[in-house]
Every structure is written in C-alpha cells, then in structure tokens.
Amino acid sequence: MKKKIIILLAGIVVIILIAMLFIKKSKNPDVQLITYIAQEGEFELTVTASGNIQPVIKVDVGTQVSGIVKRIYADFNSQVKKGDLLAELDKSTLSERARQSRSSLNKAKSDSLFAKQNYDRIKALFDKNAATPASLEDATNRFSSAVNTVTNAKADLQQSIINLSYADIYSPISGRVLSRAVDEGQTVAASFNTPTLFTIANDLTKMQVEAKVDEADIGRIKIGQYADFIVDTYPGEKFGGTVSQIRLEPAVVQNVVTYTVIISAPNPDEKLFPGMTANISIITQSPKGICVPAEALYFTPDPANIGNYIVENENIKGNKVWIKTEKGFKAVPVTAGATDGITSIILSGVKSGDELVVGIEKTVTKKSSASILPTPPPGERHTAL
The missing domain is CATH 2.40.30.170 (Efflux pump adaptor protein, beta barrel domain)
Incomplete structure (x- = not known):
C-alpha cells in the first residue's frame, strides 16, 4: 500500500513538472531580432x-496729378520697356492752368517794367532834391515787390509745365505689367496719396x-x-x-x-x-559618416523578452548601440554625431557592415506577432531568428 502511494505521488510530481514546463514555454514565445546593417552615407539637416x-524687383507706378484717365496703352501681362507710355490723363485742365500761369507771368513782367521806370524817375528827381525820401522809398518798395512777383510767376509757370508733363505716365523700368488698377474715363485723385495705376515686375x-x-x-x-x-x-x-x-x-x-x-x-x-x-x-x-537609425541609440533590451539570446556588456553607460553576435548581441560604446530624428551619424564605435539590433519582435502565434519597439525607418534591415 505504501508503495502505491509513493508511485502515485511520483506521478503527480511528474505531471506538475510537465505542466510547469508547458506554462513556462507558453510564456516565453519565440523571439526575433530586428537588425540594421550600418553603412557609410550622408543625410540632410x-x-x-x-x-x-x-x-x-516690383514697382508701383502712380500719378502725381489728379485727372481723368484719357487713354491706356498697357494692359495686364504687357511687356514694356523703360520709358514706354503707359497711360495719358486728360490735359485740358492742366493746359489751362499753364496758360493762366503764363499770362500771370507776362502781367508780372509788365508791372515790374512800370515799377522800374517809376523808380528811375523818382530817383532822378531825388538826386535833384525835387523828390522826398518817402517817395523814393515807396518807389523802391514797389519795384522790389514787382521783381518778386515776376520770380513767383516764373515758378508757377514752371510747376504748371511740370504738372502738364505728369499727365503722361511712363514706365520707370522694363518688365511685365502685373496689374492695372484703372480704366479709361476713371478719375484719379492725387491730393493726399499717390494712386497706383500699374504694377510692373x-x-x-x-x-x-x-x-x-x-x-x-x-x-x-x-x-x-x-x-x-x-x-x-x-x-x-x-x-x-x-x-x-x-x-x-x-x-x-x-x-x-x-x-x-x-x-x-x-x-x-x-x-x-x-x-x-x-x-x-x-x-x-x-553630415557624412556611419548612418544608423536613430532608435538604435535608444534601444535597450528587456531581459524578459530576449528568449535564449545572450546579452553582453549590458552595463555600459552613455551612448551605445547593440551589435548582433553569434549567440545574441552586445553593447558597444559609440560617439554620436548629427541626427534628424530619423537617422543618426555615428562618429566612432561602429564600422560599416556591422549588424545592429534596433528592436525585438516576439512571435505569439504563427499568425500574429508583437513588436517590442516601433519598426525602424526604411533601410537595409534583417530579422534574425
């Protein structure tokens, strides 16, 4: 009886051991390494x-005088040369102002001549003690005022002639007309701001x-x-x-x-x-150098998810990457250079052709798998069993 109990207990122990082995196996699925082959290259920051x-160069063409647009000689997209006539304002009002200014100048010259003759006559009488100092002073002032009036009339006539010339709008540069802001018959006012008629590139x-x-x-x-x-x-x-x-x-x-x-x-x-x-x-x-995925510098293996792979040098501090070996992978210290967040340059510690581990993937079933890390960016990658 005692012997049967021992056999029964032994059978229970065997069953428990098999169950534990099965459970352990089910919790330790097959593991695959996601790797990347380091290679010389460059990328752009x-x-x-x-x-x-x-x-x-873009120029706004305006007018310095007000008036009605009489003719337009350039349209949208027109090719123009420097000095080409773009538009013409009605000149009747400006011409009349110029005529009035010329008439005013002629009158001022006539008045100045009369004042000069009167001054000469009073001066001659004063030299003979036949005129008073007051009369000479009055004649002098009248003559000086007449001369000033002539000067002002000349300036007014010159400004009227200039304003008349402003009625013709010329292109200041050679180029293409981008925009035309007026039409024939439209009134433009230049009282406060210079209105833009054309824009030329x-x-x-x-x-x-x-x-x-x-x-x-x-x-x-x-x-x-x-x-x-x-x-x-x-x-x-x-x-x-x-x-x-x-x-x-x-x-x-x-x-x-x-x-x-x-x-x-x-x-x-x-x-x-x-x-x-x-x-x-x-x-x-x-930058140029050994190019690796940026996540290669941040990857750290989880001991619970490495299966039977052997990890070496895991206690290395600072920047490091993991290089695949025959039995697993090992940490290698590196000096990192520039990065754009996707690709990083390795200045030392890795050579072209080294196979880096950038992630771990564990297969749960034949039809589904779970990745420990996001898939690395495009490049020459391998999955090792």
Missing part, C-alpha cells in the same frame, strides 16, 4: 518654412521666395545655403534656389516671432507666378 514667391525669369523662418531656427540659416521648395500647382516637382538675404526685422503675429529669409530662385520657364505659396526646405548641413 533642414529647416522648413513657408513663404510667397515674388519678383526680384522687372524680370520674371528671376524670382525670389520670401520665407518666414521661426526664431528657433533662424540661427542655423546662412547666406549661400541651398534650398528647395514645392508649390501646389506642380505636385511632385521641386524647385531650387540659394539663400541671398536674411532680414533682421522681426515679424510678430500672435506672439510668434519669424524672420524673412530671401531665397533667389531661377525661373527660366516662367512656371512660377508672383504670389504663389511655397513650402521650403533649407539645407543647413549635410
């Missing part, structure tokens, strides 16, 4: 911004992008850096340019400070129009 495309084959760069990034922008940008109307097509100016005046909108960066961009086909919105990437650095 960029500053992104948005802005508008504008001509390099100098050369549309050379454009500039006025990028609004955040204050946190402006310190990384330098003259001569290359930039590429896209516009909505040409999806998938990139345009290029170089930074030509960094303006110091800040723009503050809702407590957000930005600075204007001018990017000179060729436009030989004139595909870029003034005012288009551009999304810009300014390349600030192009």
